[in-house]
Amino acid sequence: MKVKMIKYFRLKKFKPSIFTIFPNILLALFLAACNGLEKEAYVKVGQEYHEASFVGSASCIECHQQEYELWENSHHDQAMKIADSTTILANFDNTTFTHKGVKSSFFKKAGDYFVNTQGEDGNYSDFKIVYTFGYTPLQQYIVQFPNGEYNCLLTAWDTVEQKWFHLQPDLDIKHDEWINWSGGSQRWNTMCADCHSTDLRKNYDLAAGVYNTTFSEINVACEACHGPSSAHVSFYNKQEENEANGVLPPEMYMGSSVPPKELVDKCARCHSRRTNLTPYFDYTGNFMDHYFPRMLEDPLYELDGQIRDEVYVYTSFLQSKMYGLGVSCKDCHDVHSLKLKKQGNDLCLTCHVPDKYNTPDHHYHAMNTDAALCVNCHMDGKLYMVNDYRRDHSFRIPRPDQSVKYSTPNACNKCHADKTAKWASDFIVDKYGPERADHFSDHLLKGYTEDNQEFKKVFSDKKYPEIARATAIGLYANTSISYEEILDLTRYLNDSSVFVRNQTVRALETIGSSDFSPQVIPLLKDSVRAVRISAAHYFNTIDRTSVEQLEEFKKASGEYLTELNLNSDFPAGLHQLGVYHQSLGDSDKALEFYEKAVLEDSYNNRSRINLALIYFQKGLVAESEATYLKIIEQEPDYSYPYYMLGLLYNETNRTDKSLEYLAAACSKEPPNANAYYNYALMLQQKNNNNESIEIIETGLKTFPYDERLLYIKLLAEINLNQLNSAMNTCRLLLQINPNNRDYQSILQRLQQGS
Structure with missing residues (x-):
C-alpha cells in the first residue's frame, strides 16, 4: 500500500x-x-x-x-524526501559496499534508484529506493515492501566523507534478525515516521499485519x-x-509567546526517547498525554545521568540548571533554520559573563582553541549512527572524581585520553579546590553502589530536577526496602511532578503488593494520560478485582489498551499485550502474543521467559525446558533461565539437575535473591547446612536485608547448633520485622538454651 x-x-x-x-x-x-x-x-x-x-x-x-x-x-525540511536526482546525495553509479560478507550494489535504471542486496529471505534482490531520509552528516534510503512497510537500509551515505558505510559496523547481523535492515528495527512506519513527517498516522492493522501509513506532508513542515x-x-x-x-x-x-518550559515540552514530542500512547498527535494536552519518556537508567544513560545511547536531548536537558532557570531551545537555536544563533563561545556568553568564564583563569586552556570552547567541557558528546556527533544537553560540570570512584565518563579525559581520571581529578582539586557543588548524580551513584537511601535523598528533595527524582524512585523500588519504606513511598503519588507521580505508580507495581491499591485508585483520574495508563497497568497486573467495577478504571483501561494496540508492531508491544491477557487469566491469548513477539524478534527472550512458564503451566514440560535452554544458548550469562530451569527440574523430580542449574543461577548476572534462597533451601534439605550458609552469605552481600535469606540462614545455624550466630541472625530479623512473633519466640528459646 x-x-x-x-x-x-x-x-x-x-x-x-x-x-x-x-x-x-x-x-x-x-x-x-x-x-x-x-x-x-x-x-x-x-x-x-x-x-x-x-x-x-x-x-x-x-x-x-x-x-x-x-x-x-x-x-x-530535509527530514524525508521523494527519492530523485535532486534529493539523493549518494553515488548510485554502479557502486558497491560489502559488510560482513553481505554485498550491496547501488545503481540507476530508467531514472529510478535501486540497491541489490540480501533481503529478509536471505536471497539477493533488487529493491527500489522510494524515499531519502535525512541530509547530513548521513543520508539513509528507504525501500517499500508489499504490506505497506517501508524500511531503511543499514548501508548509508556519509555526506561529509562522500562514501558508503554501515550503521552497525561491529555486528554480524543475520538476514532474518529483527535488527537487520529488512526487520522491525529499521521499519520506517514503526521507528521513524512519527518524527520525520507532518500529521503522521501509522494505521497498523495487527490482525492483517498491514500498514496504511499516511501523512499530510512528507517532511517536518x-x-x-x-x-x-x-x-x-x-x-x-x-x-x-x-x-x-x-x-x-x-x-x-x-507560537512565539509560548513559555520556556512549555516550549521544551512541545519540542520533546520528537526530541526524546519515548513510547507513543495515542494513535496520532492531536495538538492537545501536554507531552505526557501522548508519550512515556524514558528515565535516566542504564543502558540508555550512564549511571550518573550522562548520555550513553541515543536519547534525543529532552531528558538530558531536563537535568540542567538552564532548564530550571527558564532557558529553552529557542534561546540557542533559531526555531526555523535550527542553526545555532551564534558560534563558539559567543553563544554561551550571551548569558554568561565573559570576564568570568571566557578566560584561562576559568578554563585553564589556551584562548581561541577547541580546548577553550565551553561546549567541550560542559556539553561532551558521542557519535551515533557512526558519524553523527551529538552533544549532551545536561550542561554538567566535569566530574573526574566520580570517574575515579564509579568509572563514569568525564569530559576532561575525553580530550586527555593519555591521562588517568585520577590525574584529571587532582587537576580539578588543584585549580578549583577540594569541594564539588552538590549534584543529584552524587546520590544516584552512591545509591547504586553504597546505600539505597541515597536514592531517597534525590526523590524527596524538590531542588533536584524532576526527571532525576522520578528516576531515583524507580531505582529505589528495585532495591531491598522495608514495608514502612514502601508505605512512605506512596506519598509521592500526590507529587506535583507528573514524572514523579507516574514513576511512583510504576514503582509500586514493581514491588508487586496490592496493599497500596487504595492510594493508587485516585491516579486512575489523574489529569495526565500517562499517569492514568500507569495506574490502569498497575491494577491490571496487581489487583484488577478491586477496581474492575469503577468507571474511572474502565476509562483508564481503555486508554491503556489503546496504547498496547498502538505499539503492537513492536516486539515489546506484543509482549505487553501478552502480559495484559495473562493478567486477565487468558493464557491462550497471552501465548499467542508471546509467540508473535518471538517470531518478530528471535532474540526477544523476555517473551520467551513468559512463554516457557505458560508452557509449563499447561503441562508442556518439554516445550518449557527447550524454551529456557534456547534463552541460555543466546544469553549464557543471564541468571533467570538457569533459575527457572532449576525450579522446573525440582518440580519434575530431577534433583541433581535442579541443584546444578540453581548453582549456576547464583553465579550469573543479574543477582537473583530467589535463586540463592531456593538453592540454599535445597542444600539444607540434603543436610548440607554448611554449604547452604556459604551460599546465603554470598547472596547477602547483594541483598543484605533480605528477610527470607536471613531466615533460612537462621535455620541452618540452628541445625548446626551455632547458637550465638543464630541469635545474631534472629536479632537482625527482628530489626527488619520487629512484630514477628515467631522471631521473638525463636530468640527467646535460643537465649534460654545458650
Missing part, C-alpha cells in the same frame, strides 16, 4: 508583491496582526487548531516568507510544529471582514 501524500510544493521564485517591495513595513504590520503578540486574547474562528485541518506549507509562504526561507533546506492551520488561513483570507467584526485571529500551536 502506498503512502498517501499531499503534494509538496518547493517554490524557488516568488512573484513580486507588496511584501517583497516593502518588506520592513509589511513585516511590522504582519507581526502586529498575525502573531497575536499585540492582542489581548484569541478567539475561535470556526474551530481550534487541534480541530482544524492541514493545508500544507505552501499556504504559509505568502505571509511568512522569511520564516519559510529559514526553514527551507533545514534538517526539518510548518504544521508539524504549529498544528493544522486551516482556521488560521481562513481568518487571513477574510482578514478585513473579520477585523471589522471585531474577530481576533485563532491561536496557533507553538
Whole structure:
C-alpha cells in the first residue's frame, strides 16, 4: 500500500508583491496582526487548531516568507524526501559496499534508484529506493515492501566523507534478525515516521499485519510544529471582514509567546526517547498525554545521568540548571533554520559573563582553541549512527572524581585520553579546590553502589530536577526496602511532578503488593494520560478485582489498551499485550502474543521467559525446558533461565539437575535473591547446612536485608547448633520485622538454651 501524500510544493521564485517591495513595513504590520503578540486574547474562528485541518506549507509562504526561507533546506525540511536526482546525495553509479560478507550494489535504471542486496529471505534482490531520509552528516534510503512497510537500509551515505558505510559496523547481523535492515528495527512506519513527517498516522492493522501509513506532508513542515492551520488561513483570507467584526485571529500551536518550559515540552514530542500512547498527535494536552519518556537508567544513560545511547536531548536537558532557570531551545537555536544563533563561545556568553568564564583563569586552556570552547567541557558528546556527533544537553560540570570512584565518563579525559581520571581529578582539586557543588548524580551513584537511601535523598528533595527524582524512585523500588519504606513511598503519588507521580505508580507495581491499591485508585483520574495508563497497568497486573467495577478504571483501561494496540508492531508491544491477557487469566491469548513477539524478534527472550512458564503451566514440560535452554544458548550469562530451569527440574523430580542449574543461577548476572534462597533451601534439605550458609552469605552481600535469606540462614545455624550466630541472625530479623512473633519466640528459646 502506498503512502498517501499531499503534494509538496518547493517554490524557488516568488512573484513580486507588496511584501517583497516593502518588506520592513509589511513585516511590522504582519507581526502586529498575525502573531497575536499585540492582542489581548484569541478567539475561535470556526474551530481550534487541534480541530482544524492541514493545508500544507505552501499556504504559509505568502505571509511568512522569511520564516519559510529559514526553514527551507533545514534538517526539518530535509527530514524525508521523494527519492530523485535532486534529493539523493549518494553515488548510485554502479557502486558497491560489502559488510560482513553481505554485498550491496547501488545503481540507476530508467531514472529510478535501486540497491541489490540480501533481503529478509536471505536471497539477493533488487529493491527500489522510494524515499531519502535525512541530509547530513548521513543520508539513509528507504525501500517499500508489499504490506505497506517501508524500511531503511543499514548501508548509508556519509555526506561529509562522500562514501558508503554501515550503521552497525561491529555486528554480524543475520538476514532474518529483527535488527537487520529488512526487520522491525529499521521499519520506517514503526521507528521513524512519527518524527520525520507532518500529521503522521501509522494505521497498523495487527490482525492483517498491514500498514496504511499516511501523512499530510512528507517532511517536518510548518504544521508539524504549529498544528493544522486551516482556521488560521481562513481568518487571513477574510482578514478585513473579520477585523471589522471585531474577530481576533485563532491561536496557533507553538507560537512565539509560548513559555520556556512549555516550549521544551512541545519540542520533546520528537526530541526524546519515548513510547507513543495515542494513535496520532492531536495538538492537545501536554507531552505526557501522548508519550512515556524514558528515565535516566542504564543502558540508555550512564549511571550518573550522562548520555550513553541515543536519547534525543529532552531528558538530558531536563537535568540542567538552564532548564530550571527558564532557558529553552529557542534561546540557542533559531526555531526555523535550527542553526545555532551564534558560534563558539559567543553563544554561551550571551548569558554568561565573559570576564568570568571566557578566560584561562576559568578554563585553564589556551584562548581561541577547541580546548577553550565551553561546549567541550560542559556539553561532551558521542557519535551515533557512526558519524553523527551529538552533544549532551545536561550542561554538567566535569566530574573526574566520580570517574575515579564509579568509572563514569568525564569530559576532561575525553580530550586527555593519555591521562588517568585520577590525574584529571587532582587537576580539578588543584585549580578549583577540594569541594564539588552538590549534584543529584552524587546520590544516584552512591545509591547504586553504597546505600539505597541515597536514592531517597534525590526523590524527596524538590531542588533536584524532576526527571532525576522520578528516576531515583524507580531505582529505589528495585532495591531491598522495608514495608514502612514502601508505605512512605506512596506519598509521592500526590507529587506535583507528573514524572514523579507516574514513576511512583510504576514503582509500586514493581514491588508487586496490592496493599497500596487504595492510594493508587485516585491516579486512575489523574489529569495526565500517562499517569492514568500507569495506574490502569498497575491494577491490571496487581489487583484488577478491586477496581474492575469503577468507571474511572474502565476509562483508564481503555486508554491503556489503546496504547498496547498502538505499539503492537513492536516486539515489546506484543509482549505487553501478552502480559495484559495473562493478567486477565487468558493464557491462550497471552501465548499467542508471546509467540508473535518471538517470531518478530528471535532474540526477544523476555517473551520467551513468559512463554516457557505458560508452557509449563499447561503441562508442556518439554516445550518449557527447550524454551529456557534456547534463552541460555543466546544469553549464557543471564541468571533467570538457569533459575527457572532449576525450579522446573525440582518440580519434575530431577534433583541433581535442579541443584546444578540453581548453582549456576547464583553465579550469573543479574543477582537473583530467589535463586540463592531456593538453592540454599535445597542444600539444607540434603543436610548440607554448611554449604547452604556459604551460599546465603554470598547472596547477602547483594541483598543484605533480605528477610527470607536471613531466615533460612537462621535455620541452618540452628541445625548446626551455632547458637550465638543464630541469635545474631534472629536479632537482625527482628530489626527488619520487629512484630514477628515467631522471631521473638525463636530468640527467646535460643537465649534460654545458650
